[in-house]
Amino acid sequence: MTATWDGLGLRSTVGVGTEVTVEETGTVASHPPVLVLAGGLCVVTLVPPEDQTAWTGCAAFLRSLRDHTEELATLLEARAGTRDRAQG
Secondary structure (H helix, E strand, O other), rough: OOOEEOOOEEEHHHHHEEEEEOOOOOOOOOOOOOOEEOOEEEEEEEEOOHHHHHHHHHHHHHHHHHHHHHHHHHHHHHHHHHEEEEEE
């Protein structure tokens, strides 16, 4: 994964070696787990808000991220022609 500044914000390009993990930060509710995307010298960490009352909104965002990630994966596979070969 590489990170560049493109004028709109930080852009992270996912590569073959990019890993996605959930990491525990502690055993109590005030230390929630985080989502980590790591590859090469770049790490992106999605951290829940400190205010636990906002965690349901964070969960909704993560589900939306999951759904849109699936949509992007489907589009990429279709454009690369791999989805047809994999299902055929």
